[in-house]
Amino acid sequence: MELSYIDRYSELDSPIHKLDPRVKTAAFFMYILFVVTTLPGEYLAYALFFLLMLFVIILSKVSLLYILKRSLAIIPFVLIISVFLPFSAPADRLFAGHIKVNNRGLELFFNIVIKAWLSIIAVTIFSATTAFPAFLKGLNALHFPKIIVLMLSFMYRYSFVLLEEVTRINTARKSRSPVGNTVRQLKTVGNIIGLLFIRTYERGERIYQGMLSRGFNGEINIISKLHIGKYDCVFLTSFILALVIIKIKGAL
Amino acid sequence: MNDAILIEGVNYRYPDGKIALNNINIKVENNEAVGIIGANGSGKTTLLLNLNGILRGEGLVSILGLEMTKTNLKEIRSKVGLVFQNPEDQLFCPTVFEDVAFGLLNQGLDEAEVINKVDEILSALELDGFKETISHHLSAGEKKRVALATVLVMNPEILVLDEPTANLDPHSRRQLLKILQGLNHTKIIATHDLELVLELTEKTILLNKGEIKAAGKTKDILSDKKLMEENLLELPLSLALKKH
Amino acid sequence: MHIPDGFLDLKTWVSTGIISAVIIGGAVRKVNKAIGAEGDNEKIIPVMGVMGAFVFAAQMFNFPVAGGTSGHFMGGVLAALLLGPLTGLLILTTVLIVQCLIFQDGGLTALGANIFNMGFVGSYLGYYIYKILAIFLPGPKQKMAAIFIAGWFSIVLAAAACALELAFSGTVSLKIALPAMAGVHALIGVGEGLITVVVAGLIAKVRPDLLNLQKV
Numbered sequence: 001m002e003l004s005y006i007d008r009y010s011e012l013d014s015p016i017h018k019l020d021p022r023v024k025t026a027a028f029f030m031y032i033l034f035v036v037t038t039l040p041g042e043y044l045a046y047a048l049f050f051l052l053m054l055f056v057i058i059l060s061k062v063s064l065l066y067i068l069k070r071s072l073a074i075i076p077f078v079l080i081i082s083v084f085l086p087f088s089a090p091a092d093r094l095f096a097g098h099i100k101v102n103n104r105g106l107e108l109f110f111n112i113v114i115k116a117w118l119s120i121i122a123v124t125i126f127s128a129t130t131a132f133p134a135f136l137k138g139l140n141a142l143h144f145p146k147i148i149v150l151m152l153s154f155m156y157r158y159s160f161v162l163l164e165e166v167t168r169i170n171t172a173r174k175s176r177s178p179v180g181n182t183v184r185q186l187k188t189v190g191n192i193i194g195l196l197f198i199r200t201y202e203r204g205e206r207i208y209q210g211m212l213s214r215g216f217n218g219e220i221n222i223i224s225k226l227h228i229g230k231y232d233c234v235f236l237t238s239f240i241l242a243l244v245i246i247k248i249k250g251a252l
Numbered sequence: 253m254n255d256a257i258l259i260e261g262v263n264y265r266y267p268d269g270k271i272a273l274n275n276i277n278i279k280v281e282n283n284e285a286v287g288i289i290g291a292n293g294s295g296k297t298t299l300l301l302n303l304n305g306i307l308r309g310e311g312l313v314s315i316l317g318l319e320m321t322k323t324n325l326k327e328i329r330s331k332v333g334l335v336f337q338n339p340e341d342q343l344f345c346p347t348v349f350e351d352v353a354f355g356l357l358n359q360g361l362d363e364a365e366v367i368n369k370v371d372e373i374l375s376a377l378e379l380d381g382f383k384e385t386i387s388h389h390l391s392a393g394e395k396k397r398v399a400l401a402t403v404l405v406m407n408p409e410i411l412v413l414d415e416p417t418a419n420l421d422p423h424s425r426r427q428l429l430k431i432l433q434g435l436n437h438t439k440i441i442a443t444h445d446l447e448l449v450l451e452l453t454e455k456t457i458l459l460n461k462g463e464i465k466a467a468g469k470t471k472d473i474l475s476d477k478k479l480m481e482e483n484l485l486e487l488p489l490s491l492a493l494k495k496h
Numbered sequence: 497m498h499i500p501d502g503f504l505d506l507k508t509w510v511s512t513g514i515i516s517a518v519i520i521g522g523a524v525r526k527v528n529k530a531i532g533a534e535g536d537n538e539k540i541i542p543v544m545g546v547m548g549a550f551v552f553a554a555q556m557f558n559f560p561v562a563g564g565t566s567g568h569f570m571g572g573v574l575a576a577l578l579l580g581p582l583t584g585l586l587i588l589t590t591v592l593i594v595q596c597l598i599f600q601d602g603g604l605t606a607l608g609a610n611i612f613n614m615g616f617v618g619s620y621l622g623y624y625i626y627k628i629l630a631i632f633l634p635g636p637k638q639k640m641a642a643i644f645i646a647g648w649f650s651i652v653l654a655a656a657a658c659a660l661e662l663a664f665s666g667t668v669s670l671k672i673a674l675p676a677m678a679g680v681h682a683l684i685g686v687g688e689g690l691i692t693v694v695v696a697g698l699i700a701k702v703r704p705d706l707l708n709l710q711k712v
Contacts (some may be wrong), residue, residue, distance in 0.1 A: 005384060006598055007389075011373070016285065028604075029604065032501055032603075032604050032605055032650075034604070035501070035502070036501055036502050036506075036509075037506060068598055069437075071600070073599065073600045073601060074500045074600075075578070077498065077499070077500055077501075077503070081503065081662070081667065081668060083675050083676070084668045084672045084676060086501065086667070088414055093427065102648025108666075108667075109667075110504045111502075112503055112667060113502070114502075115501060116500040116501055116502035116503060116603065118502075119500065119501030119502060119603055119604065119605070120500060120501065120600050120603070121691045123501075123596065123600050123603075123604055124600055125596065126597070127597050127598050127600075131386070132346060132586060133347045133386065134600070135348035135597070136346065136430035145520075145521075145524040147524055147527055147528060147531075147541070147544070148524065148586065148589070148590060148593075150541060150545060150553065151544055151545050151548045151587070151590040152254075152590050152593060152594065153345065153346055153547060153549075154344065154542070154544075154545025154546055154549060155544070155545070155548040155549045155552055155591070155593075155594055156346050156594070157343075157344055157346055157387060157549075157588055158344075158545070158546050158549035159347065159549045159552050159553060159594075160388045161340050161388070161549075162549050162550060162552075162553040163553050163556065164547075165553075166553055166556070182559070182560055183690070184560055185559060185560065186687055186690045186691055186694070187594075187690075187694050189557045189559055189569070189691055189694075189695070190691040190692075190694025190695050190697075190698065191694060191698055192557070192693075193554045193557065193569065193574075193691060193694075193695050193696065193698075194657050194695040194698030194699055194702075195698070196550060196553060196554065197550060197554075197574075197578070197695065197706075198548040198698075198699065198702060199551070199700060200546050201543065201546075201547075201548065201703075201706055201709075203340075203341060203546055204539075204542050204545070204546040204547070205539075205543075206336065206338070206341040207341050207342075207542040207545075208538075208539045208543070209336075209342050209548065210334075210336050210341055210342045210344070210349045211302065211344070211354075212306055212402070212475060213304055213332075213334040213403075214324070214328060214331070214354055214402065214406065215357060215358035215359060215406070216354075216358055216538065217326075217353055217358060217538070218531060218537075218538035218541075219358075219558050220354075220541065221358070222350070222358040223353060223357070223363055223366065223367075224349075225363070226651065242708040243617070343543070344542065417606075
């Protein structure tokens, strides 16, 4: 369970890290919006979108290799869907000699994969350059429901703690019993998850006691000291301008 | 002047009916430091949770002259600072600043004041520069000190500590001990770390199965070999060595 | 089952996004009301918080499915069973947000669809499937059967919803995708159902009181 890459690059100092989390969220959301609404076959637009993000990556000082590696996360879903493809529409040509595929369907699929890949790169660079606590402050400042912000905050804080607990339980189990058949494995997983639930609930109770001790009365106040400055405005404007230009150019 | 803590005839049962505290009587004067020792399951933590009304049994609990009632709860909790055994339970926010600020925001302080106070306490506990640190990046010793900061920042009069030195390496333990020595709050310290009790407290209460088996001067209790062993404890090494 | 960006067309991701936003908005209002009610209900806040982390951690468990593939636990029915359907929905919602942003599992524009599939269908609806089944299966052993079936349905229905959205977007053809997605997930659903039963059984044995927590 690899969690070490979370926050790995979030403490760097770069023009991208410096952005207000709200501005950054808006910019990256716009980017993905532009990417997914690109019409099939606008390959010039795809190339320019990629270059734009490449420019952002270079600015951010995050390792390009890291971003590319993380972007492979879409592969499983792509593979699943691609299995359906050859059967999706009446075949009008042979692929790889013997599989019948629909030409237009194949091109459509190729376009989807490009969109998915460009978007995942954008999300990766966003999360690499934004410390999660800063993102939460942004959500709070945007008046996102507080209960969801709090749940995200707890999740961020305790996922690490719980995964350490899982690892400990797992090690203890492995040292006692070897792996069995599928049903046995499912039973073991179920027991670990059950144990984890009980321990987590008890932890929740202790956290509650700690909160009460510090005067908790049902209301959690969050200080979101955020400030959108001139730099944020300039970045967002030029970024969106670039997106619009790509959109127009790409359609030509 | 009122006693810091006055407990008379307190009984507490767990929800399942098992007796956790049986006829507890304690009197702690202002600025006194009291150790609470006892084997696992002797009721130490349950007793501590009765001190600020997280748990409430039968009998009288009075803090600085305030009787433990629903109306006094808020005031009592602002006077009793409770530091839990596991800092992972106390530090539930993503960053150090938010955790230390939590209690102050509950007190209704304005933002500027909160930021000032957080800075002050972090620097007093040698945690300068940790303000924006993400909690899970802290070491065990740092977590413990931040947990202490979350409580001290609220300026309590009584400090209640559950196993303050658990899981600390010798250096972090010494650092924490020095900080605690420098605080002149009324202190209640529940721990297995008997050397800590010797260094920090004048009085000690020995619990076994929810009952007070002995109470008195720390040195007298901790050097009573028979008493300690009867209650599943042993002499602290420093005292044991002195005898030979 | 996490749909990435680009696989849904504009009408599909916008409409599922709006539907999910409305559902979440309603859930937030009801949960807030429950927290504000008399009693020590503020406890819901830290408990929901750590339970989100719990489901997140539980989803890290992979289990083998026939044919060398593996599925992972979703926990939708489990969360709803223990803490209530709206809490289950919100927990799955936050898990999906974190998976999308930190793990790039599921796309940003597809977030609404993914929340609908796993949060609403998988957790909220799964809970009511259990509730209905429990009417006909009242005994303690039969209840476990109801939990198993609800767990299985939660996965299969969520997968079917996913296939529908993909077909609606023109990404795949419905008559291929629906049976294929439902078929694969019929196997994964067995794992989900069994794990949910084992977890419920363990809690019933060790801390039966936790099966009767306040449910929102």
